[in-house]
Amino acid sequence: GADESDPSRDENQAVNEEHRALRQQVARHLLVLNALTSLALGDGGDTAAYSDKFAEYLTPAERGLNSDRRSVYRHDRKLGSEYVAGLRDWQVQDCIVDLGPSDYYPDLLNIRVKLYRKAKEHAALVARSSHADLPMRPKRFADCHHYQDYLEAAVHDDQTQRNRLSNVLKRARLLVAAIKSAADAGSLDDPGLAALRVKIDALQSYYPDAYSALHGSPQDLFDAEAERWWDASGSQSSARPPPPESQTRYARRDRALVNFAVPSVTVLACIPAFMGWWLSTGPGELGRYDDAEFWQLVAGGAMQLLGLFTMLWPNVMAGGGGEPRRWTWILAAVSALSVVVSMLLYLLVSPGWSSLVSFLGSAAQVFILLQLVNRGRLL
Incomplete structure (x- = not known):
């Protein structure tokens, strides 16, 4: 029929x-x-x-x-x-x-x-x-x-x-x-x-x-x-x-400053991060859950997740699709996973690898901020 x-x-x-x-x-x-x-x-x-x-x-x-x-x-x-x-x-x-x-x-x-x-x-x-x-x-x-x-x-x-x-x-x-x-x-x-x-x-x-x-x-x-x-x-x-005309250009000036500062400071921060990893990768004991450094790592991870949430909720959730949003989600996933992975590495591998992964997660979060600034969601 x-x-x-x-x-x-x-x-x-x-x-x-x-x-x-x-x-x-x-x-x-x-x-x-x-x-x-x-x-x-x-x-x-x-x-x-x-x-x-x-x-x-x-x-x-x-x-x-x-x-x-x-x-x-x-x-x-x-x-x-x-x-x-x-x-x-x-x-x-x-x-x-x-x-x-x-x-x-x-x-x-x-x-x-x-x-x-x-x-x-x-x-x-x-x-x-x-x-x-x-x-x-x-x-x-x-x-x-x-x-x-x-x-x-x-x-x-x-x-x-x-x-x-x-x-x-x-x-x-x-x-x-x-x-x-x-x-x-x-x-x-x-x-x-x-x-x-x-x-x-x-x-x-x-x-x-x-x-x-x-x-x-x-x-x-x-x-x-x-x-x-x-x-x-x-x-x-x-x-x-x-x-005033100058007021309409404040946002552009601030974004240009952020676009320069974020990559520059991130590259410079890689130097002490690498030194911390290199100096701690030799033979040594694994990290323990009753170490003070472990609980500092937990506290830092919690604050990292909180910062991630406060950026994503009002900004990415309010946006459309497209490539910039996709990369924001990818970086957010990297940052969130680094919190968990860094804790596991501290207990199972070495504190050096744990600090390196934690640094990578923080860097991912910084580049999320950079994307949001360039998308006009901040500043």
Whole structure:
């Protein structure tokens, strides 16, 4: 007979596809924001050095989206039909929960506001003049030898910078709208909503100032006090000043310091660890359970497990899938096993091998911390 489909299964499949499509919409807007951020960092002069650092958060395919400036604002179709649609569910989730790019969102808005205001003031200055030989003339207008050409170029630059700022604000609002649709449908889990709240907070830091630059009065991107913050209409005015520029770079500076310090100190710590193993591997008695060193080892192992738990519970449990999470679990398993193995080695082999394994477990825990920092879960 003919196969009969299960209506409940078909319905569940349709619901799952709807959830997946809504999450993809959120990811699509995040990817466009990342592309806009990459371009803004390159245009920002003193922030250009951060452009390469920001690119580390992007996949090769995402970096390719930034290669053509003329089409960067028309990436929606390419992102929706070609890139985002081909992502696996865990990759979409990783895009949503990855907090690394959000450190640069305040720079995105701040740079666009500064460039727009500068272009606007320059166009007004040229309009008030009657000749092309203005003092402190920008180099990009060097080819404008006639006043009318200079005026047209300055007005065009003003309009271009205005459009770029307007596109960023529009993209931020589209992101909030996509989050609302996904949240109302139950397509986002708590970790995803928490990560998106951090991203929206980062955009909010300069959003009122950027909105005021375009429209004359400030407006919030969302209602930070509301429990369902994604429902905010953005109609309320904000008089809060944007944060200092240096504040938006503290997290990047701290992460760079941690990325340098962790491997360096770990390598240096290998020297005394090796010396301790080498000096204790000669003939000698096995460790005993009534030794003071054994119980110090037990206490240290307990604290190591406690530290492991306090890192994994609020961080890895709140994340998506993907390679960084997989390596975090592997390192966590190594660290946890080293506690048990070091105690057995102390009693059955030698204290030297026990201390070496214990050191390896501690090193694994340190590299878990490094991964969490680079994933934006700490600092």
